[in-house]
Amino acid sequence: MRRFKLDGLKLGALLWAAGLALPFALDSSWVSIAAFFAIYAITALSEDVILGRAGMFDMGHAVYFGIGAYVTAILNTTLNVPILLTLPLAMLLAAAAGALLSAPLIRLRGDYLLVATIGFNAIFVLAMQNNPGGITGGSDGITGIGVPSLFGLQLESQSAMFWLDWALLGLVLLVMRNLDTCEFGRALRYLKQDELAASTLGVDARKVKTLAFALGAALAGLAGTLFAVQLSTVSPSSFVFTESVTLFAIVIVGGQGSIPGVLLGTALMFVVPQIFRSLAEYRYFVFGIAMIAVMVLRPQGLLPRKRSAA
Amino acid sequence: MSALLELDGVGISFGGLRAVDDLSFTVNEGQIVGLIGPNGAGKTTVFNMITGVYKPGAGAIRWQGNDITGAKPARIATLGLRRTFQTIRLFTEMSVFENVRAGYHLAARQRWWQGLLALPAQRGEEAELAARTHDILRRLDLESVADAPATALPYGVQRRVELARTLAGQPKLIILDEPAAGLNDAESAALNDTIFMIRETGVTILLVEHDMNVVMQVSDHIVVINFGRKIAEGNAVSIRADPAVIEAYLGREDDEAAAA
Ligand SMILES: Nc1ncnc2c1ncn2[C@@H]1O[C@H](COP(=O)(O)OP(=O)(O)O)[C@@H](O)[C@H]1O
Numbered sequence A: 001m002r003r004f005k006l007d008g009l010k011l012g013a014l015l016w017a018a019g020l021a022l023p024f025a026l027d028s029s030w031v032s033i034a035a036f037f038a039i040y041a042i043t044a045l046s047e048d049v050i051l052g053r054a055g056m057f058d059m060g061h062a063v064y065f066g067i068g069a070y071v072t073a074i075l076n077t078t079l080n081v082p083i084l085l086t087l088p089l090a091m092l093l094a095a096a097a098g099a100l101l102s103a104p105l106i107r108l109r110g111d112y113l114l115v116a117t118i119g120f121n122a123i124f125v126l127a128m129q130n131n132p133g134g135i136t137g138g139s140d141g142i143t144g145i146g147v148p149s150l151f152g153l154q155l156e157s158q159s160a161m162f163w164l165d166w167a168l169l170g171l172v173l174l175v176m177r178n179l180d181t182c183e184f185g186r187a188l189r190y191l192k193q194d195e196l197a198a199s200t201l202g203v204d205a206r207k208v209k210t211l212a213f214a215l216g217a218a219l220a221g222l223a224g225t226l227f228a229v230q231l232s233t234v235s236p237s238s239f240v241f242t243e244s245v246t247l248f249a250i251v252i253v254g255g256q257g258s259i260p261g262v263l264l265g266t267a268l269m270f271v272v273p274q275i276f277r278s279l280a281e282y283r284y285f286v287f288g289i290a291m292i293a294v295m296v297l298r299p300q301g302l303l304p305r306k307r308s309a310a
Numbered sequence B: 001m002s003a004l005l006e007l008d009g010v011g012i013s014f015g016g017l018r019a020v021d022d023l024s025f026t027v028n029e030g031q032i033v034g035l036i037g038p039n040g041a042g043k044t045t046v047f048n049m050i051t052g053v054y055k056p057g058a059g060a061i062r063w064q065g066n067d068i069t070g071a072k073p074a075r076i077a078t079l080g081l082r083r084t085f086q087t088i089r090l091f092t093e094m095s096v097f098e099n100v101r102a103g104y105h106l107a108a109r110q111r112w113w114q115g116l117l118a119l120p121a122q123r124g125e126e127a128e129l130a131a132r133t134h135d136i137l138r139r140l141d142l143e144s145v146a147d148a149p150a151t152a153l154p155y156g157v158q159r160r161v162e163l164a165r166t167l168a169g170q171p172k173l174i175i176l177d178e179p180a181a182g183l184n185d186a187e188s189a190a191l192n193d194t195i196f197m198i199r200e201t202g203v204t205i206l207l208v209e210h211d212m213n214v215v216m217q218v219s220d221h222i223v224v225i226n227f228g229r230k231i232a233e234g235n236a237v238s239i240r241a242d243p244a245v246i247e248a249y250l251g252r253e254d255d256e257a258a259a260a
């Protein structure tokens, strides 16, 4: 058992290291797709913290992704705050939003929580469109976001940005893996499977669930910063309800609580559509069918989480 | 002998039904106390009030003299009070090991961020708690099924896993809700042995059974309830001879005979 787990980690590390070479093998438009993959993978993993690990039906996860993107966009374009300095602030604000929004809802049953989080998403998009205080730029959003600089080095090229995204994806993957083997991560699984039994073992449901929401939102906020940098512009349309639905679907189709599953789901939902761009509208049709087929034939997801002994 | 748990005039209603009414009894340290009564008498409801799953509508529950009436289940657990469920509640998607490891939740001192960073202190604690989990698995003869999915095992084994999970919490008191339900004779005999073994380690036990015979064998003290009210209290001999108890059980059999 132990050997297998180490092998899984080694394989992951190997794949990640191989990924670093992508900019040498691909042209710039493909490197940009790889960068988007890294960004959406972080977002999907962050949804997995809330949905896959803790079992809370968060159908408004694009909100936290959006908060991260807007925090970076606003701070960088209005106050000239360096991008990498906006990153912790984006995470912090997204985490605060996640904790505050979820606090009154955390006791709700799954279906009620789902509807409430859809409401958050609708309000968020509306708020960004309405340009409160003139800081979000309305429907057009915010343009002219700068490039990150690291140790005086401007990360201008698409390859440099890709490496930044890839490095952060690596860190997020490590955190997700550690979540599997720590008390906090286990408490999420207890709550997901049987909240009453968990509470009689001393699991403080409110505290643990709030923390899960905050962590999931913080990681989504991190992805939001990277997203704003990658596009150098943000607008409300990137954070609409259908984005949340896609994130939700990635976790369910890929495999709840399964890192390889969520990565595969992200690839299927975001990368494959780029490859079949020419098929335009049909691709959603194909995806719809594929999603239904997976749920019917493999309801636990494409790469379900492995039961572990120790 | 000091009182560990006291119920003082405890009651609760569901709609119009008074499921438990003015119930008082005491569990002293080191005892095995049996709570018996016909089906629907309110035994599980009493356990749910003690463990914070239901909030009593009347009366007080005291733990070592402190009022804990209406405290939430997670807080009750911190007192060293653990329970099993009438319908076994194991984590279905977890192995036997993981289920028993869950009992150590409160023993884990690590903070969430230490876990996310896999700091050495956190890894050390994980190793220690895993070792302690294996100790309990060995003690309850579960080591050979440690990696098996918990809910794929026979009932008797699942009961033992649930017991092991409560013991992992290093409880002062465990309350067992019909642990013999669904077990065959051999399994329930083995269960009785396990209960005695647990008591040997200094753990106090409050036990619900609707089967009088099991309770008579293991209990130091017995409380009998019917329709939510206490009808008798004492040792096995006095309970067996109590007219109200005989009436409650025989009366129930009469009803069943009449219904059949
Ligand atoms: N949550 C509840 N809502 C409504 N009625 C309940 C609830 N819990 C228990 N009862 C009722 O309380 C009575 C006692 O039930 P219970 O405590 O389960 O009995 P026992 O465990 O002695 O068989 C029954 O009539 C039962 O239907």
Ligand SMILES: [Mg+2]
Pocket (backbone or CB within 6 Å): B043, B044, B045, B086
């Ligand atoms: Mg019962």
